[in-house]
Amino acid sequence: MNVFQRILHRPFFIRLFNWEYWSFPAVYIWIYPVWFFLCLRARSLFFFAASNPRIKNGGFLNESKEEVANLIPDQYHPKTVFFAIPANGHIVLNELMRHGLAFPLIGKPNVGGRGRGVKVLADAEAVLNYVAKACLDFHIQEYVPWKNEVGIFYCRYPDAPTGFVTGIVKKEFLSVTGDGRHTISQLLRQDKRALMYMDSLENMHGEGLQEVLLAGEKKIVSPYGNHARGSLFLDHSHLVDEALQATIDAICQQIPEFYFGRLDIRYDSLEDLKQGRNFAIIEVNGAGAEPTHIYDPRHSLFFAWKEIIRHWIILARISRMNHRKGHPYLSWKEGVQMFRENKEWSVRLAAMPK
Incomplete structure (x- = not known):
């Protein structure tokens, strides 16, 4: 490496010239006027709460992973056991054995995002350490063996018989x-x-x-399919075809009143996934989900803004339609409380095992 290359190899310049590493406010502040226009049109700053009526806050913030998991048909979801703090590590181990879970396992906080507090648990000692340090309710999930992971963004208008896929992100683990x-x-x-x-x-x-x-x-x-934990995100939206659309729509219509969000899926092969075989839904994200295919390094910031705005418009339309059906938006007091809770959760998530 010459001197110029060494300078550009420093984290400051990598972040400067690659927007995917910018902070959330740095990316979003420029398009907030669009968000406020959508709020004005809905006559609510918190319209998103009506997007997925069965999920707390529509899945925008602070939703319980346990509550969401209970909406997903068992055959699509990895075997998972939920625990409340304070928890006894040995009781946790006994519960895992009782439910037939075997190592390795994955520990996750019950409220969270961006991979915070997610940890691979290779053995009983790792479980005991995770439980001892947990400062939030958590769950332990079987480790899904399939090597591929994608995030599939799905939308359906409440009066439409079928939904549609708006984007696919393929995740390559840091290796x-x-x-x-x-x-x-x-x-x-x-x-x-x-x-x-x-x-x-x-x-x-x-x-x-x-x-x-x-x-x-x-x-x-880093075996985590999360951008914040090092995974490379690649836009594979070109792989969407009728077979995949039909399969994802059939799955999502089995999740009660789910209209907008992203499914994080582990799978064996794309052909199997299209046929609805050999896959598991790791997580369902609602109104707060990003169309994460924007983080493909080949995409410009302008492409990202266009995709974010496109999804915001869909979200707003779904929310307004559900509101007309009687599903409420959050009140001002409820919305402010949601952000206060999120701030508290963020502090506690930072203290979770890494």
């Missing part, structure tokens, strides 16, 4: 390939994307990053 000479840490620091997540990776792996992989050996260092 490294050994050369037989350099440590994992050294190899990661050569990669611009990995460099942006080094603090998280060091916290996750510790001395494990000093391992030297064999030449050609590949290791996933």
Whole structure:
């Protein structure tokens, strides 16, 4: 690397020239006038609450993962056990055994987002540590073995017989390939994307990053399909066809009064997914979901703004239609309380095991 390349390899300049790493306000502030116009049209700052009537706040903020999971047909959802704090680690282990869960497992907070508080639990000791440090209600989920993960954005107008897919994001987990000479840490620091997540990776792996992989050996260092945890997001919306549309619509229509949001799905192959086989819905996100295919590094910020606004308009239309059917928006007091709760949740999420 020459001097200029080394300068551009620094996190500050990587973030500066790649908008996908910008903060939420830095991306959204420029299009907030559109949001406020939609609020004015709905005559409510909190119209989104009517979008998915069976989900708290429409799934915009603070929704319970347990409540959402109970809406998903069992055959589509990984085996999951929910726990309230304070919890006893040994009782948690017994419950996991009673429900037939085997390691590895995934621990997640019951309220959250952006991968905060999500942790792979490789053994009983990891479960005990997770439970001991948990400061929010949490759930432990079986680890879905299928290697592929996508986020599929789905919308349906309340008076329409069928819905439609508006975008697909393919998630590639952050990984490294050994050369037989350099440590994992050294190899990661050569990669611009990995460099942006080094603090998280060091916290996750510790001395494990000093391992030297064999030449050609590949290791996933962040097995989380989340942009905030290092996954590369690729726009695969071109893969939407009639078969996939029909399958996703059939699934979503089995989730009561679900009209707008993103399904995070692990699957074996695209053909199996189209046929409704060998897949699991890891999570359902409602009104607060982003069309995450915008984070494909090939997309400009202008493309992202266009897609966000397109989804906002759909969200507003669905919410107004549901409101006319009798589903309420949040009152001013309820909306303010929602944001206060979210602030409290965020503080506690930051303290969850990483």
